[in-house]
Amino acid sequence: MIDVQNVSKIYGSNHQAIRALDDINIKVDRGEFVAIVGPSGSGKTTLLLTMGGLLTPTSGKVLIDGASFYDVGGPARTAMRLKYCGFMFQTFHLIPYLTAIENVQLPLITTGMNARSQREMAEECLRTVGLEERTNQKASKLSVGEMQRVALARALVNRPGLIFADEPTANLDAETAELVIDYLQTFKSEGIAVILVTHDDRLGQVADRIVQIRQGKIVEETDKG
Amino acid sequence: MRIRNIVWKELRHRKGGALIILAGVVLSVMMVVGIQRVSLGSINEMRLAMLEMGKNLVILPEGVDENHYWSGDFSRATTTLYEEDLESVAEYAMYIHQPRVLARHFQGSFQRPVTIDGRRLVLSGILVKIDRAAPAVITEDAQRPIPDGETELGYHAARQLGLEEGDLLEGIWRYEGERLDAPAFTVREVRPETGTIEDYRVLINIVTAREIFGVEEPVVNVVEAVGCVCSPQFLPILASRMEEWLREERGRPVNVQHFQAVAEARSAARLTSVRDANVISFFVILFGALLIGGYSVLNAHERRQETGILLAISARPRHIAWAMLQKMLLLGLVGGVIGCWLTDVVLRHYGVPFVGQLQGAMRPYMLAMTGWQMYALAIGLALTLTALPGLVGVWIASRTDPAETLREL
Numbered sequence: 256m257i258d259v260q261n262v263s264k265i266y267g268s269n270h271q272a273i274r275a276l277d278d279i280n281i282k283v284d285r286g287e288f289v290a291i292v293g294p295s296g297s298g299k300t301t302l303l304l305t306m307g308g309l310l311t312p313t314s315g316k317v318l319i320d321g322a323s324f325y326d327v328g329g330p331a332r333t334a335m336r337l338k339y340c341g342f343m344f345q346t347f348h349l350i351p352y353l354t355a356i357e358n359v360q361l362p363l364i365t366t367g368m369n370a371r372s373q374r375e376m377a378e379e380c381l382r383t384v385g386l387e388e389r390t391n392q393k394a395s396k397l398s399v400g401e402m403q404r405v406a407l408a409r410a411l412v413n414r415p416g417l418i419f420a421d422e423p424t425a426n427l428d429a430e431t432a433e434l435v436i437d438y439l440q441t442f443k444s445e446g447i448a449v450i451l452v453t454h455d456d457r458l459g460q461v462a463d464r465i466v467q468i469r470q471g472k473i474v475e476e477t478d479k480g
Numbered sequence: 481m482r483i484r485n486i487v488w489k490e491l492r493h494r495k496g497g498a499l500i501i502l503a504g505v506v507l508s509v510m511m512v513v514g515i516q517r518v519s520l521g522s523i524n525e526m527r528l529a530m531l532e533m534g535k536n537l538v539i540l541p542e543g544v545d546e547n548h549y550w551s552g553d554f555s556r557a558t559t560t561l562y563e564e565d566l567e568s569v570a571e572y573a574m575y576i577h578q579p580r581v582l583a584r585h586f587q588g589s590f591q592r593p594v595t596i597d598g599r600r601l602v603l604s605g606i607l608v609k610i611d612r613a614a615p616a617v618i619t620e621d622a623q624r625p626i627p628d629g630e631t632e633l634g635y636h637a638a639r640q641l642g643l644e645e646g647d648l649l650e651g652i653w654r655y656e657g658e659r660l661d662a663p664a665f666t667v668r669e670v671r672p673e674t675g676t677i678e679d680y681r682v683l684i685n686i687v688t689a690r691e692i693f694g695v696e697e698p699v700v701n702v703v704e705a706v707g708c709v710c711s712p713q714f715l716p717i718l719a720s721r722m723e724e725w726l727r728e729e730r731g732r733p734v735n736v737q738h739f740q741a742v743a744e745a746r747s748a749a750r751l752t753s754v755r756d757a758n759v760i761s762f763f764v765i766l767f768g769a770l771l772i773g774g775y776s777v778l779n780a781h782e783r784r785q786e787t788g789i790l791l792a793i794s795a796r797p798r799h800i801a802w803a804m805l806q807k808m809l810l811l812g813l814v815g816g817v818i819g820c821w822l823t824d825v826v827l828r829h830y831g832v833p834f835v836g837q838l839q840g841a842m843r844p845y846m847l848a849m850t851g852w853q854m855y856a857l858a859i860g861l862a863l864t865l866t867a868l869p870g871l872v873g874v875w876i877a878s879r880t881d882p883a884e885t886l887r888e889l
Contacts, residue, residue, distance in 0.1 A: 300887060309792055310883040333796050344886060348789040352493035353486070360481045362794040373481055409793070421886075 256416055256448050257306060258282045262315030264301055264471075275301040276312065277471040283450055285416060288443045290462035291452045298471040299452040300421055306450060307419045308336045319417070337362060341410030343451075345422035347402045351395035355386060355405045358394050362413045380408035384438060400431030407438055418442060420451035424458060436461055483795075483803045490783070491807060497782075498811060501775055505815025505862050506822065508768035513823045513858045515757040537705035537719060539569065539726070542733035549702065549737070550677050552602030554591050555656065559733055560699040563588055563607060565726070569703065572725055573718065588700035590689045594660065596682065597651040599640040604681045605689020607700065626685045631665035636679040638670040645670055649682070655693070662692050765861070769869040776808065776873025780880075787877050788885025797878040804877050808870030809863055816862025820855050 264276040275298045283289050291299050304310040306317055308324040317324040319339050324332060341362075349358045359377040368376075381387050384404040389397060397405065403423065410418050420439070424432035432455065439449050440461055451458060459465055467475040491498045540549055543558040566586045590605040608625050626632060631649055633641070643649060647667045653660040665684060690699070723736040780787075787800055 304883045304886065307792075309886070330796055333791075333794070336792075337794055342793060344789075348785065348792075348886070350486070350786050350789070352489050357481055357485070357489075361790065364481050364483060364486075365794050365796070365799055370481060413794075 256283055256285045256287075256320065257450075258316075258318040259302075259306055260316045260318065262302075262305055262312045262317065264298075264305060264310065265313045275471050276305065279315070279468075279471075279473060281306075281466060281473065281476075283417075283448050285448055286443055286446045288439070288449045288461065288463045289451070289466060290459050290464070291450065291466045291468060292454070292459060293468040297468050299468055301471075302468065303419050303421055303450065303452050307340050307342060307417075308332050337366070337413055339416050341413065341415040341418045343403070343406050343410050343418065343420035343423045345425045347406040347426075349394040349397075349402055349405055349409075352393065354391045354393055355397065355401075355408075356381060356390045358405055359408045359412050361409060366413075376412055377408070380412045381405070383411065384408045400427055400434070403427055403431065403435055404438075407435065411442070415447065417448045417450065420449065420453075422453055422455075423451060424453070424455045432457065483799055484806055487803050487807045487810065490786075491810070494779070494782070497775055497779055501772055501808075501811045501866065502815045502818070504768045504771040504775075505812055505865055506819040508764055508865055509816055509819025509858050509862050510823045510826070511764040512761045512861060513820060513854060514827065515761050516857075517823065517827055517854065519757050537722075538737045539565070539703040539722065540735040540737060541701050542735060544701070545735060546737050552591060552593050552604075552677050552680065554701050555593065557701050560697075560701050561588070561703060561732055561734065563698040563700060565700070565730065565732060566607075566703060568730060569722055569726070572722060585705050587704045588686070589702050589704070590686050590693075590695070590700050591702055592655055592689075592693060594682070595654045596641060596649075599637075600680070601634075601637050601640070602677060602681050603653075603689060603692070604683045605686035606683055607686045626668075626683060628685050628688055629663065629665060630668045630684070632669040632671060632681075632683040633667055634671050634679040634681040634683075637682055638667070643667050643670070653692070660692050663688070765865065768865050772808075772866055773869030773872050776804070776870040777876060778873075780804070780873040780876040783877065784880060784885055787880045788882045791880060791882040792886060800880070801874045801878040804874045805867065805870065808866040808874075812863040812866030813859065815866070816859040819862060820858045823858075 259279055259281045262276055262279045263274065266273045266275055279302060281289075281302075291302060293299050301310060305312050308317070308319075311325050316326070319335060322335065324335060327335070350361070353361075356374065356377045359380055360373045363373045363376065378387065378390065381390055384407050386401060386404050386408065389401055389405075392401075394402065394405065403426070407423075410420075418439070423439070424435055427435060436457060439451070439458075443449050443463075451462075453459065463479055465475075465477040465479070466473055467477075538546075538549060539561065540546075541554070541557040541559050541561055543556045544554055548554065548556060566588050570586060588607040592603050594601055594603045606626060633643060633649075638644065641649065641651070645667050649665040649667055653662040671678065671681075686700070690696070719736040723734055726732040726734045726736075790800060791797070
């Protein structure tokens with residue numbers, strides 16, 4: 256599904272250069288649940304953003320279904336992201352003045368899909384995460400747990416093959432975190448590859464594979480499968 | 481959902497910023513349109529006043545120029561015109577395809593500067609009085625002679641003589657120091673103030689006027705075309721052709737003046753003040769543009785996270801740019817419309833009309849700026865005022881790096 260080949264990322268230049276990723280190689284297949292763990296500043300988020308087509312690596316390739324993310328132009332990369340990737344973030348990144356359903360629809364607004372189809376797909380995703388009652392609630396009025404579920408629904412709405420999640424449970428209480436973990440496992444069982452960055456041991460326990468990263472290098476890869 | 485829905489919702493969410501922009505646009509439009517309309521309005525009012533005096537074409541005898549005419553001094557007239565010349569010039573106008581210049585538009589008068597009880601006034605014996613209330617539709621009914629024994633006084637003539645309607649005009653009349661034998665006249669009307677030589681006229685029947693001066697022939701010494709609506713571009717041509725024709729064909733050496741030229745000279749003077757107004761307008765626009773540009777930059781930074789997430793999950797930079805531009809254009813359009821409306825309300829209150837609201841026949845003489853043109857200009861200005869400075873914000877927003885934005889949190 257996604258194949259990261261010899262990816263390095265250097266921020267800055269000359270003597271101020273910081274090597275955030277150093278010759279990373281990782282491959283994730285459909286239906287796989289991969290947790291990337293490591294201390295702060297180890298390069299976890301940089302790796303996630305690079306894999307998600309949002310951060311151009313200094314060297315190396317990121318292939319999704321054999322197509323290289325960074326050998327194409329910006330518009331084509333956006334189209335690839337839209338086709339293959341869903342994103343979840345630690346702080347949810349919802350637009351506060353839009354309703355729950357409008358936030359879920361965001362990935363679809365540039366697809367040319369008509370408003371009715373957009374709405375139907377978004378409603379279906381909100382149902383999946385149990386938020387059908389909060390469809391027309393403004394994002395700013397939702398609880399933290401509801402916000403993360405809306406973010407989850409938004410990550411699903413374009414029916415991606417890959418979900419990238421950056422610390423998806425970091426801001427949640429234990430109960431909501433369990434719920435999000437359950438959803439992620441459900442997606443995995445439906446054939447979606449889930450790649451997440453986490454400090455949460457619970458996520459580590461349910462992951463098929465744990466990739467430990469330190470100073471931009473993979474130092475350990477534990478396959479629990 | 482479309483990008484425009486997000487634009488609309490963001491505007492409602494961040495009302496404060498939107499209101500600042502709207503206020504900037506509205507004030508700029510009001511200032512610029514107001515200044516322009518007042519400037520054009522003052523020029524047009526001046527032209528209208530000139531036209532309402534009814535003299536867009538004046539045929540003077542040889543030796544008399546427009547300065548003599550405006551001072552009512554016909555003492556230098558070496559030759560005199562005749563009543564029949566009125567028919568002739570009308571026929572000539574018809575001959576040169578000016579069908580709206582008819583005999584009834586011409587008012588012949590016999591004028592002399594006189595003193596009445598020591599007050600310097602202009603005696604004007606008129607052949608017919610033309611009702612000037614609606615010069616474009618002058619009919620034969622609108623022409624009537626002043627009855628013998630009656631007079632109409634200009635505003636200052638009446639004040640100087642201390643007369644009102646119904647009073648009797650008696651006194652010692654003199655012309656170039658010589659006492660005249662003038663009968664008494666009943667004042668039938670005191671004319672409103674015009675600020676011109678018209679205010680000093682004593683209008684009486686032309687036959688009586690000639691009798692006072694002992695003139696027996698049916699002479700007139702000035703022919704005024706009252707409200708003959710021919711093309712302003714054609715007036716000077718008509719004037720010069722008439723002069724040539726009257727001089728060569730009819731043996732009348734005359735001086736034909738078209739007072740549109742006078743109006744234009746005066747309007748040129750007014751244009752100096754318009755230029756001053758334009759400088760003020762420029763600074764108003766500059767201030768508005770800086771305000772809007774500043775806001776658009778702030779807004780681009782304020783929306784950085786939203787922009788970042790949109791770029792991360794679906795949008796391209798051009799979508800972001802278009803969304804932001806749409807917002808600026810929408811604000812420009814709304815601000816422009818409100819600005820036009822408010823300007824119109826204020827200016828109507830102060831009685832500054834659009835040209836389109838002026839009497840139809842006057843339009844050819846007015847500076848060309850109709851209501852819809854002014855509105856189009858104002859809306860165009862408002863859109864430009866928001867779009868151009870807004871481009872700075874658009875550029876900043878469209879260059880947002882989604883990865884950088886997402887890492888900031």
